[in-house]
Amino acid sequence: ILNVEQSPQSLHVQEGDSTNFTCSFPSSNFYALHWYRWETAKSPEALFVMTLNGDEKKKGRISATLNTKEGYSYLYIKGSQPEDSATYLCASAGNNRKLIWGLGTSLAVNP
Amino acid sequence: DAGVTQSPTHLIKTRGQQVTLRCSPKSGHDTVSWYQQALGQGPQFIFQYYEEEERQRGNFPDRFSGHQFPNYSSELNVNALLLGDSALYLCASSFHREQQSRYEQYFGPGTRLTVT
Numbered sequence: 001i002l003n004v005e006q007s008p009q010s011l012h013v014q015e016g017d018s019t020n021f022t023c024s025f026p027s028s029n030f031y032a033l034h035w036y037r038w039e040t041a042k043s044p045e046a047l048f049v050m051t052l053n054g055d056e057k058k059k060g061r062i063s064a065t066l067n068t069k070e071g072y073s074y075l076y077i078k079g080s081q082p083e084d085s086a087t088y089l090c091a092s093a094g095n096n097r098k099l100i101w102g103l104g105t106s107l108a109v110n111p
Numbered sequence: 112d113a114g115v116t117q118s119p120t121h122l123i124k125t126r127g128q129q130v131t132l133r134c135s136p137k138s139g140h141d142t143v144s145w146y147q148q149a150l151g152q153g154p155q156f157i158f159q160y161y162e163e164e165e166r167q168r169g170n171f172p173d174r175f176s177g178h179q180f181p182n183y184s185s186e187l188n189v190n191a192l193l194l195g196d197s198a199l200y201l202c203a204s205s206f207h208r209e210q211q212s213r214y215e216q217y218f219g220p221g222t223r224l225t226v227t
Contacts, residue, residue: 004153032213043115044154044201046215089153093212098167101146101153 004092006102013080014110020076021105023090027071031093035064035075038104039086047075047088080109113138115204115219123225124192132187132222136204142166143185144216145177146201154201160185161207189224197226 005024013019025033035047048057053068061078077084087106091099116135124130136143142161146154156169160179174190183204189196200223203216 043218103153
């Protein structure tokens, strides 16, 4: 993988459902992995910055895991709420320290 | 404590014109990065400024230039505008550290540029 890829591109879930999506990134020369939430008409907001293989981070109902050897990160949302509706972006930095961004996963939570 | 601010919020220009976008970083931050987000795309890194110098640059032509002022605010200049330059331009600020990309960035609301 040469770029940062996110899947799925979009997701529709019902309120209360748990969901997860994936960020794939180049595993060689890995430096850091960022997750951001971008709500419509607002600025992107940082969720997590992860650097260590096996890292798990949690913020409320949202958590993320990191596998640097195989080059992927999962973002989990437990019990989705309508206010979780947003685009979730991930970005990976290699040894050149430049962040490469994915296209995002657009999540819509129906009440 | 003001967050990252950008001006203007919207801008319409015609092809061939020049544009200047402005960004003020979050209080206490000294590093400013600029991103372009075209419709349907993820943010693309343009360049980063620290200590009034361009420190990193993405894959953008020389028509894109910038400046950082002693108060850490920054400008993005685009010359000879093309239709393809229409996009949302985001500014993000952070505090400079050697391992800078291991720390979160704070984004402004963006400037929507339309080139006709």
